[in-house]
Amino acid sequence: MANIKDIADLAKVSVATVSNVLNNRGRVGEETRKKILKIVEEMEYKPNRVAKSLKMNKTHTIGVIVEDLSVFNAPEIIDGINEFAEENDYSILLTNLRLFKKFGNQFPDVDTYKEMVMPLFHQLLSNQVEGIIYIGIHRRNVSGILPESNTPVVYTYCDTSNDTDISINYDDYKASFDATNYLIKKGYREVALISGLINSESALERFNGYCKALMDSSIQFNPNYVKTGDWEFESGYMMAMDLLKEEKRPSAILAMNDLMAGGVLKAAKELNLDVPGELAIFGFDNREISSYYTPKLSTVSLPLHDMGERSIKTLIDVINGNNIKTNKIKLLCELIERDSS
Amino acid sequence: MANIKDIADLAKVSVATVSNVLNNRGRVGEETRKKILKIVEEMEYKPNRVAKSLKMNKTHTIGVIVEDLSVFNAPEIIDGINEFAEENDYSILLTNLRLFKKFGNQFPDVDTYKEMVMPLFHQLLSNQVEGIIYIGIHRRNVSGILPESNTPVVYTYCDTSNDTDISINYDDYKASFDATNYLIKKGYREVALISGLINSESALERFNGYCKALMDSSIQFNPNYVKTGDWEFESGYMMAMDLLKEEKRPSAILAMNDLMAGGVLKAAKELNLDVPGELAIFGFDNREISSYYTPKLSTVSLPLHDMGERSIKTLIDVINGNNIKTNKIKLLCELIERDSS
DNA sequence: CTGAAAGCGCTTACAG
DNA sequence: CTGAAAGCGCTTACAG
Structure with missing residues (x-):
C-alpha cells in the first residue's frame, strides 16, 4: 500500500502538504491540491x-462487549450501533463473552465473571478504544463486573447500582402497564399475569406496571391470577394450565415473554379455548417467533435498535465532553397488535 | 495511561529493555526482569x-463484513469467529451492511451493492486489518462485490465463481440427501419436497440431494411431489395444502427451511392429520423457532459456529502464508430428530 | 502557500 | 546484559 510519503514524492511536495490537502487544513494552492488529489485517486x-x-491519540474506535451475541436481543442492538458508527465514521471492535453458551441461565458468581471479562476489557483498552458499550443478556445489575478505568462506558440491556454510570434501557413498567391497560380497554377485565423469574429487574417492574393498570381501572388485584414461570416455553404452558383451570378463569393472559406466551397458546389449544374469543394472549419481546405462532401473537416490541443507537450516541457525547442530561435512560416499547388479542 | 517510557523511567532502565521483558525477547537479567514486571503490574x-x-506492520485484527447481522445465521457464525479470535488474541472489527434491513429479500443490483460495500471495505483497509471475512445472508454468488486488493478474504455462507477465492459453506446436497434418506428409512416412502426459490444455490443442491436419496432407494421421482415456495411461512402452508390434497398424498414433507415447515405443520393441523403418524415433517436450518413448534420439528442443523471458526482459522492460515488444501470448503450438517418425524 | 522537523508509543538491529 | 537510535505513517506548530 502506498503511504503519504509516496504520494508526496509523486506530487513533488512535502508530506505536510499532502496531509493538509487530505484533511482540508491550512492554505494550499488550488493547483497543488488538484495535483495531489489526482495522484491520491490514481x-x-x-x-x-x-x-x-497513534499521532492523534484518537482511534475513532468503540469497543463493544456483548454478554452473548447469540441471544436474541444482541444482534438488533449492535445493528443500531453499527448504523450510527458507520454514519459517523467510527469503527466497532466486537468482543463476545459467550455467557449464555457457557453457563446457560445460571449466572456465574461475580469473580468468575470478572475473570472472564478482564481479558476482553484489556484487549479493548490496549486497542485504545475511546469508549465501551456493554450489552447485557438480561436486564440485571452488573455492578463491579468491569474494572475501573477512565475509558467511558455505557451499559445497555443491563445496569449498575452506581448512579453515575450511564445505562440505556427500555421502560418495563410503562410497557407492562400499556399492555395490561390495552387488554382491559379491549374488554378483557380478568387479566392474568405469567411472570418470569422474580430475581429479574424486568419482572419486578412489569409486575408493578400490571398492578397499576388494574388499579387505574379499579380492578381488584387477584393473587390467583399471578403465576411465576422461568421464562421458558414449558413453564408458560404449565402456568397457563393452572390459570385456566381456576373456577373463574381469566379472559386474558399477559406473559412476560413470547416463549411463555407460546406455552399459553399451546395450553389454550389443548383446552379448546378460542383465541382471542375466549382468551386473549399477550406476549413480550416481539421475538421473531411471535409472528409465527398461530394465531399470530400480540406482543410488546422492545426498542433494541434504538437502544444500540442511543448507546453509541451517548457514549460519543461523553467522549466529546458533552453534557449528558440523564444517566439512566429508558426508551419506550411499542405494542404490536396481532391476532391473539 | 502509562506508556513504556514511564515504566522505563520508574525502573531506571531503557525502553528497549522494558520492551524486551514484555515480549520475552533478548537476554535480560533476572533482577531487571523482576523489577520491570513488578512496576508493570503496579x-x-x-x-x-x-x-x-504501526511499528510491526501487523495489527492482529480481522475485519468482518456481515451482510445483515440480524438475519438468523450471522450471530452464530460470528460467535465462532469470536471464540477463535479470543483464543488467538486477534481483534474483530465488525461492519454490517444491513442488507436485509434495507432491501428485504430483493437483492440490489451489483452496482448499488458495490457502492454500499465500498466504504465499509475501505474503512477496514484503513484500519489495516490483516484479512477480511465476508458473511452472506444467503448462499449465493457474490462475485465482484468486493474490490480487488491484496488483503486476503474468506467468504462464508456465500461464494464467488472464482476458483481461487476461499469459501466456507455447508454441504446442502449431503444434508438434503441425509434428511430424505432418513425419512425413507423410517418408512416414509412418499416424500414430498417444498423447495425455496430456485435462484438459490442451496435450493438446487438440496433438490439434487433429495433426488439422489429417492434413487438410491429405487423410489420413482414424482414431479407432483415437488413444490416451490419462497422461503416464507405462508408459502409452506399453501404448498402443503396443495400437496396434501393430492389423491395419493405424501407421507412425509421435507421443507427447505423451518419457516416453510411451520406452514406445513399448520396445514397438517387444519386437515387434522396426525404428525408424525400420518405425516412426517422435516425442516431445515434448525432455527430457534423449530423447537417451539408443536410437535417439535425435526430439522437439519447448520454448522454455523464451525463455519465461523473455520473461516477465521483459514484466513489466519492464509495470512501466515500457510498452505490451504482446498479453497472451497464444505462442512457437514447434522440431522436433529425431534417429534415431527 | 509550502516544507523541515518533532513526536505519538512502540520494536529491533546494533554497539558496547 | 543493557541502551542509544532509527523508524513505522501520520499530524501540526512553526519558520520562511
Missing part, C-alpha cells in the same frame, strides 16, 4: 488509520 | 497496540 491511497490514531 | 501498564501495530 494510487487508490487510503490513509493509514493506525498511524493517524 | 502501574497496570497495558502496551499500546496501536503503536505496536
Whole structure:
C-alpha cells in the first residue's frame, strides 16, 4: 500500500502538504491540491488509520462487549450501533463473552465473571478504544463486573447500582402497564399475569406496571391470577394450565415473554379455548417467533435498535465532553397488535 | 495511561529493555526482569497496540463484513469467529451492511451493492486489518462485490465463481440427501419436497440431494411431489395444502427451511392429520423457532459456529502464508430428530 | 502557500 | 546484559 510519503514524492511536495490537502487544513494552492488529489485517486491511497490514531491519540474506535451475541436481543442492538458508527465514521471492535453458551441461565458468581471479562476489557483498552458499550443478556445489575478505568462506558440491556454510570434501557413498567391497560380497554377485565423469574429487574417492574393498570381501572388485584414461570416455553404452558383451570378463569393472559406466551397458546389449544374469543394472549419481546405462532401473537416490541443507537450516541457525547442530561435512560416499547388479542 | 517510557523511567532502565521483558525477547537479567514486571503490574501498564501495530506492520485484527447481522445465521457464525479470535488474541472489527434491513429479500443490483460495500471495505483497509471475512445472508454468488486488493478474504455462507477465492459453506446436497434418506428409512416412502426459490444455490443442491436419496432407494421421482415456495411461512402452508390434497398424498414433507415447515405443520393441523403418524415433517436450518413448534420439528442443523471458526482459522492460515488444501470448503450438517418425524 | 522537523508509543538491529 | 537510535505513517506548530 502506498503511504503519504509516496504520494508526496509523486506530487513533488512535502508530506505536510499532502496531509493538509487530505484533511482540508491550512492554505494550499488550488493547483497543488488538484495535483495531489489526482495522484491520491490514481494510487487508490487510503490513509493509514493506525498511524493517524497513534499521532492523534484518537482511534475513532468503540469497543463493544456483548454478554452473548447469540441471544436474541444482541444482534438488533449492535445493528443500531453499527448504523450510527458507520454514519459517523467510527469503527466497532466486537468482543463476545459467550455467557449464555457457557453457563446457560445460571449466572456465574461475580469473580468468575470478572475473570472472564478482564481479558476482553484489556484487549479493548490496549486497542485504545475511546469508549465501551456493554450489552447485557438480561436486564440485571452488573455492578463491579468491569474494572475501573477512565475509558467511558455505557451499559445497555443491563445496569449498575452506581448512579453515575450511564445505562440505556427500555421502560418495563410503562410497557407492562400499556399492555395490561390495552387488554382491559379491549374488554378483557380478568387479566392474568405469567411472570418470569422474580430475581429479574424486568419482572419486578412489569409486575408493578400490571398492578397499576388494574388499579387505574379499579380492578381488584387477584393473587390467583399471578403465576411465576422461568421464562421458558414449558413453564408458560404449565402456568397457563393452572390459570385456566381456576373456577373463574381469566379472559386474558399477559406473559412476560413470547416463549411463555407460546406455552399459553399451546395450553389454550389443548383446552379448546378460542383465541382471542375466549382468551386473549399477550406476549413480550416481539421475538421473531411471535409472528409465527398461530394465531399470530400480540406482543410488546422492545426498542433494541434504538437502544444500540442511543448507546453509541451517548457514549460519543461523553467522549466529546458533552453534557449528558440523564444517566439512566429508558426508551419506550411499542405494542404490536396481532391476532391473539 | 502509562506508556513504556514511564515504566522505563520508574525502573531506571531503557525502553528497549522494558520492551524486551514484555515480549520475552533478548537476554535480560533476572533482577531487571523482576523489577520491570513488578512496576508493570503496579502501574497496570497495558502496551499500546496501536503503536505496536504501526511499528510491526501487523495489527492482529480481522475485519468482518456481515451482510445483515440480524438475519438468523450471522450471530452464530460470528460467535465462532469470536471464540477463535479470543483464543488467538486477534481483534474483530465488525461492519454490517444491513442488507436485509434495507432491501428485504430483493437483492440490489451489483452496482448499488458495490457502492454500499465500498466504504465499509475501505474503512477496514484503513484500519489495516490483516484479512477480511465476508458473511452472506444467503448462499449465493457474490462475485465482484468486493474490490480487488491484496488483503486476503474468506467468504462464508456465500461464494464467488472464482476458483481461487476461499469459501466456507455447508454441504446442502449431503444434508438434503441425509434428511430424505432418513425419512425413507423410517418408512416414509412418499416424500414430498417444498423447495425455496430456485435462484438459490442451496435450493438446487438440496433438490439434487433429495433426488439422489429417492434413487438410491429405487423410489420413482414424482414431479407432483415437488413444490416451490419462497422461503416464507405462508408459502409452506399453501404448498402443503396443495400437496396434501393430492389423491395419493405424501407421507412425509421435507421443507427447505423451518419457516416453510411451520406452514406445513399448520396445514397438517387444519386437515387434522396426525404428525408424525400420518405425516412426517422435516425442516431445515434448525432455527430457534423449530423447537417451539408443536410437535417439535425435526430439522437439519447448520454448522454455523464451525463455519465461523473455520473461516477465521483459514484466513489466519492464509495470512501466515500457510498452505490451504482446498479453497472451497464444505462442512457437514447434522440431522436433529425431534417429534415431527 | 509550502516544507523541515518533532513526536505519538512502540520494536529491533546494533554497539558496547 | 543493557541502551542509544532509527523508524513505522501520520499530524501540526512553526519558520520562511
